[in-house]
Amino acid sequence: MRQLTGKQHAAVRLVDIYRVFFEIGLLSFGGGLMSWIHREVVERRGWMTREEFLSGVALSQILPGVNSTNVSVFVGQRLRGAVGAAVALTGVLTGPFAGVVFAATIYQWLLGAPGFTSAVAGVAAAAIGMLLRFGIEAGRLAALRGPVAVLVMGVTFVAVGLLRWPMLPVVAVMAPLSVAACWPRGEGRDSPHA
């Protein structure tokens, strides 16, 4: 039961980090990767708390780079420092790299295969479903924090998802507001209660 503390757990083995991220990378079709990483790292293994993971998700989306590799680097770094980050990144990219090399080799044939595009669309839809469930779950937890969190979440979703405003300016406004709302009150800076 080392779940939920996320503070002190025995060092996660590098080989486990590689194995988990290799599997995630190899099987990550269609872009629902974040939910999968969450499932493996938080739900199944308790390597970090959901909140810490979500802060990693937010950082990954703000910072340059692909979200999935960014989160892998974040998780790897949190677990085992520089080596952990390198191992997680290598792991998550091994499968996709082999995948595109393989696909580039046989792509002429693939394009001619009947039903190819349908199957790809179906896989993508299922992956989006996984992402939706993760989003709802993350939203439900964030909503427990009160009306401000719900508002922040709603505005972010509407601005980026519905209105299709560029993400970066939206986050540049919403993130500081949201963090300010959670800022510890008063001068008791050493007593971190929510």
Added chain:
Amino acid sequence: MRDNIYVDLIVFLAPLSLASVGGATGLYAPFQHEMVELRHWVTQREFVELFAVARLAPGPSSMLAPMIAFKAFGVLAALVAALALYLPSSAVVYAASLVWGRYRDKPWRKACEQGLAPVAAGLVLAGVLTLLRVVDGGPLAWITVAAVAALLTLRPRLHPLPLLAAGAAVFLLARAAGA
């Protein structure tokens, strides 16, 4: 010094690594411009075909660049392309998570964590919508998405792989049924 293909790949891709904020879709335009129009590494037709096939392969969609490098110059060029594309941005994330961990016990970090959570949730949900627009599946896609999400809510321990396979099966069946 443009005769060395590896140098060329790094010079072209490393800046894109740091410029790619908010997903790889923004990279398709520079990929096409640099690799097809300026450098003629692949033809326009090959580019479009590789783009379609790259969506079948797992992983980030920016893997299209290493894929094109492989098609044009072989596996070593693909490796260089992947490193140039993912190392710079990863270094930035590494530095950020280092700072993140160092101030673990500070109240302000807790505030950041709690404050960023709803922003992240909003972005994830927005991403669902964006992806739904990209996937051309019509109502069937929406139904599949909702069904998978509902199924996972009821049975969180389900392995993702059968779900992905079921998605493909549903779409193939719909196609066979003459949709």
